[in-house]
Amino acid sequence: MTKQHIKKADIFLIVLCLLASVLSGLWLLTGRQDGTTLTVTYDGTTLYTAALAQSDMFTHDTDEGDKGDIRYLLITYPEPESLPKITVFSDKPDIMEDTSYNLLVITDGKVYMEAADCPDQICVRHKAIAADRENIICLPHRLVVELSGASQTQDTLDGMVK
Amino acid sequence: MKRTAELGFLLAVALILSYVESLIPFSFGIPGIKLGLPNAVVLLLLYDHHGCREAALVNVLRIVLSGFMFSNLYTILYALAGGALSLAAMVIGKKLGFFSPVGVSVLGGVFHNIGQITVAMFVVETYAVSSYLPVLIASGTLTGALLGIVVMEMLPYLQQYRKVQES
Numbered sequence: 001m002t003k004q005h006i007k008k009a010d011i012f013l014i015v016l017c018l019l020a021s022v023l024s025g026l027w028l029l030t031g032r033q034d035g036t037t038l039t040v041t042y043d044g045t046t047l048y049t050a051a052l053a054q055s056d057m058f059t060h061d062t063d064e065g066d067k068g069d070i071r072y073l074l075i076t077y078p079e080p081e082s083l084p085k086i087t088v089f090s091d092k093p094d095i096m097e098d099t100s101y102n103l104l105v106i107t108d109g110k111v112y113m114e115a116a117d118c119p120d121q122i123c124v125r126h127k128a129i130a131a132d133r134e135n136i137i138c139l140p141h142r143l144v145v146e147l148s149g150a151s152q153t154q155d156t157l158d159g160m161v162k
Numbered sequence: 163m164k165r166t167a168e169l170g171f172l173l174a175v176a177l178i179l180s181y182v183e184s185l186i187p188f189s190f191g192i193p194g195i196k197l198g199l200p201n202a203v204v205l206l207l208l209y210d211h212h213g214c215r216e217a218a219l220v221n222v223l224r225i226v227l228s229g230f231m232f233s234n235l236y237t238i239l240y241a242l243a244g245g246a247l248s249l250a251a252m253v254i255g256k257k258l259g260f261f262s263p264v265g266v267s268v269l270g271g272v273f274h275n276i277g278q279i280t281v282a283m284f285v286v287e288t289y290a291v292s293s294y295l296p297v298l299i300a301s302g303t304l305t306g307a308l309l310g311i312v313v314m315e316m317l318p319y320l321q322q323y324r325k326v327q328e329s
């Protein structure tokens with residue numbers, strides 16, 4: 001066999017793939033608004049929904065500490081087969097060594113993963129999310145943290161009225 | 163017997179490449195982005211006188227072994243899906259005949275990432291993961307093209323070596 005060279009079809013394929021990636025990226029980015037609702041899902045089950053704005057968020061909160069603009073959401077996985085537990089804190093909580101966890105921070109309309117004990121740490125290294133349809137996913141813990149925009153907030157409000 | 167030894171040797175090379183890859187922090191906080199170095203071995207097996215069965219065998223063994231050594235069971239699941247789809251795409255791409263190893267490698271890289279995202283979508287049961295697709299397609303294309311060029315440059319030397327050995 002003699003040496004092979006790059007063919008026209010290769011260049012075509014590469015350009016096509018890059019174009020597809022850029023176009024789908026633009027499509028995802030267009031009409032991007034600030035996220036208004038935070039949803040935490042585990043294995044497809046919604047665990048927690050709250051508006052990002054503080055006043056709304058604290059209708060869910062039992063903690064009566066002073067209201068800074070930072071909130072911590074601790075998700076722990078006590079038993080492998082049951083749903084994880086979510087607790088909201090106004091100060092950085094102590095993490096128990098023996099349970100698996102994700103610690104989410106909500107501040108100034110941004111959400112990021114402060115710490116987690118998952119093996120790949122991809123969720124921790126993920127940049128803070130703030131826009132509609134952005135998400136942080138912790139695959140090892142099957143946890144999805146998602147922001148949604150104004151229209152979806154409307155939906156949940158409608159749902160609550162019913 | 164000689165073929166078994168050779169496949170074992172290539173498996174070892176693929177495992178070393180997996181290890182090297184696990185040392186390079188290249189993920190940018192996006193799951194699934196990687197260099198895909200071990201794919202070079204799979205591509206080499208496809209183009210060298212072996213067929214796709216040998217490539218599949220080496221790849222599956224590589225994924226399972228490196229999964230147990232360097233990561234966890236979930237990673238094995240993603241990697242198997244990515245590996246299977248990627249190999250299928252490369253075999254079809256090669257059969258079509260109008261791609262050089264570079265094009266075939268690009269197909270492999272892109273479909274590897276599509277496979278992984280699909281499994282991730284089933285595992286976390288959300289479409290949210292698909293927002294990573296644009297980045298994953300681009301990274302699959304670039305890393306695939308680079309590995310394809312490396313393999314394409316290697317092939318003539320390998321063939322020459324084989325000829326010398328046989329004579």
